[in-house]
Amino acid sequence: MLSGRMLNVIQYIQIKGTTSYKEIANDLNIKERSVRYDINRINDSLSMENKPQIEKCSKGVLKFPENLSLEEVSENNDFLYTSSERISLLLLNLLIRNENFKISQIGNELQVSRSTIKNDMNELSKSLEKDGLSIEYTDHFFLSGPEKKRASLMNREFNKYIDLLINPPINFNAFEYHSxxxxxxxxxxxxxPQVLVCINELLEKMGYILTDSSYRWYLSNILCLLWFIIHKKPYPLTLVSTPVLDSHSMRKIQASLSDIIGCPISDAHISTMLYYLEYTRTYSNLNQPMDPAYVESLVHTLISRASQIFSLPFEKDKILTDGLLGHVVPLLGRIKSHVSLCENMIDILGPEEMDTYEQIKKICLETEPFDQIENEDEFVHFAIYFLASMKRIGSIPCKKILLICGQGYGASVMLREALLSEYQIEITDVIPLYKVPSYPNWHEVDYILSTVDIHGELPKPYLLIHPILRASDHIAIEELGIPRKELLSNFFHFSERLNFLASDDQKKIMDLLAQQLGYQKTEKPV
Structure with a gap:
């Protein structure tokens, strides 16, 4: 039997006609010793089938025999895949075709034993751990882990095969055909191919010409998006683009793609496609990764870890998210090119901000590829983003509430205290229903909360709630635009300054403070 690598060697020699061991090794990126081994194995196999062999000449020159065709070799050999090829095929199956993924079935497809597949799966599992993913099993094998990271990995894998889709070779080797x-x-x-025609039409209408590498990245993102649509799975990224096409052109492309895939393409999907295109154009000349899913997964990891350490809702700060998304892309280019900033930015941080800087630096060093950062200025940049977010979170303005409650003093006080402990509000007045028509201070009110139904129009947004707040009331209050109370931006620093106390005493003080302030979660996660 011949391996997939041997088939590549035969195909290379056929194309070249005359070549050498060294040339094959350089162009196919394999060791010259391995090439010599492959040639001997190939000739042994050809000899057994009474076919002309590859001619070995002096000085390492090789010639392809005139009376041998690659088709003959392909038809008469069961080709084995190299270990790396099998792992690539396993990953592709796990990502996009895992419904019936079972070891026995895959072993039959790849013509190897169950133990070989298990060894390959172990190797694949080790590499997936770096992306925070794992292989799990119920009635079939599947990838487990954050959806954004799986989408990013799927996009990177699609990118490997784009050339085979847009410019298929005349003769596929076994690995290419299988993938x-x-x-x-x-x-x-x-x-x-019809999808490609539609995408090319979009590029033409927008007047964009991409480099080959940019086109591959864009197309792999679109195929990834379409795969989620076809399989009726929610796309894990929500990317909004400012429309750059007139609505008629967008609708036409939207309808064409919907017809091709047999599924409706939503406005959000079209917006995502335009976002990817603008993103690809913007960063196509920076010689760095252009995968938005990968960038967003990195930002999500940073924000998630910082939220845990500082006990702050950074994930709700869209300004922080957008700022980091724009910052990370050129940073990846600097990391790849080993470019260091020399701005001595550490001097702009005051003593009270150094704790935050050290914590953010630690988060970065625990996150690939930020662990490769060689300059502290990069960590300062990250710290500044989070320090600014802390100030925004700590300065959420209180909403002014007029509370209408006619159930008596006790019920009014209970409801008032419940609202003040839960929400970032200031209650301007508590009045009964009959005083509403003559109420004079509407200019001081943002919202009206009432325990009784009010008929007629009111000058401010109004919500009917229960005297004893229920889950539905909390949902409605937040939908109205009234924010829940969040931890103060300096809460973490206050906790740090109690480190002279025993841990139990420190916890009691923080819990008491939290209870008095009405906060729900106060502990710094360990």
Missing amino acids: IHIIHTSFKGISI
């Missing part, structure tokens, strides 16, 4: 077969099968018979 493309998996992709086409996962798209449920949809014509990928």
Whole structure:
């Protein structure tokens, strides 16, 4: 039997006609010793089938025999895949075609034993751990982990096969054929060439010309998006773009794609496609990763870890998220090119901000690829983003509430205290229903909360609630635009300054303070 690597060697020699061991090793990125081994194995196999062999000449020159065709070799050999090829095929199956993923079935497809597949799965598991992903099993194997990271990995894998989709070779080798077969099968018979035509039409209408590498990145993102649509799975990224096409052109492309894939394409999907295109154009000349899913997963990791350490809701700060998304892309380019900032920015941080800086630096060093940062200025940049967010979170303005409650003094006081402990509000007045028509201070009110139904129009937004707040009331209050109380931006620093106390005493003080202030979560997570 011949391996997939040997088939690549045969195909290379056929194309070249005359070549050498060294040239094959350089162009196919394999060791010259391995090339010599492969040639001997190939000739042994050809000899057994009474076919002309690859001619070995002096000085390491090799010639392809005139009376041998690659098709003959392909038809008469069961080709084995290299370990790396098998792992690539396993990953592709796990990402896009895992419904019937079982070891026995995959072993039959790849013509190897169950133990070989298990060894390959172990190797794949080790590499997936770096992305925070794992392989799990119920009635079939599947990838487990954050959806954004899975989408990012799917995009990177699609990117490897784009050239085979847009410019397929005349003769596929076994690995190429198998990988493309998996992709086409996962798209449920949809014509990928028709999708390419539609995408190219979009580029033409927008007047964009991308480099080949940029086009591959854009197309892999779009195929990833379409895969989620076809399989009726929610796309894990919400990317909004300012429309750059007139509505008629957008509707036409939207309708064309919907017809091709047999599924409705929403306005949000079209907006995502335009976002990817603008993103790809913007960063196509920076010689760095352009995968928005990957960038967003990195930002999500930073924000999530910082939220845990500082006990602050950074994930609710859209300004922070947008700022980090724009900052991370050029940073990845600097990391890749080993470019260091030399701005001595550490001097702009005051003593009270150094704790935050050290915590943010620690988060970065625990997150790939930020652990490769060679300059402290980069950590200062990150710290500044989070320090600014802390100030925004700590300065959320109180909403002014007029509370209408006619159930008596006791009920009014109970409801008032419940609202003040839960929400970032100031209650301007508590009045009964009959005083509403003559109420004079509407200019001081943002919202009206009432325990009795009010008929007629009111000058401010109004919500009917129960005297004893229920879950539905909390949902409605937040939807109205009244924010819940959040931890103070300096709460973490206050906790740090109690470190002279025993841990139990420190916890009691923080819990008491939290109770008095009405906060729900106060502990710094360990």
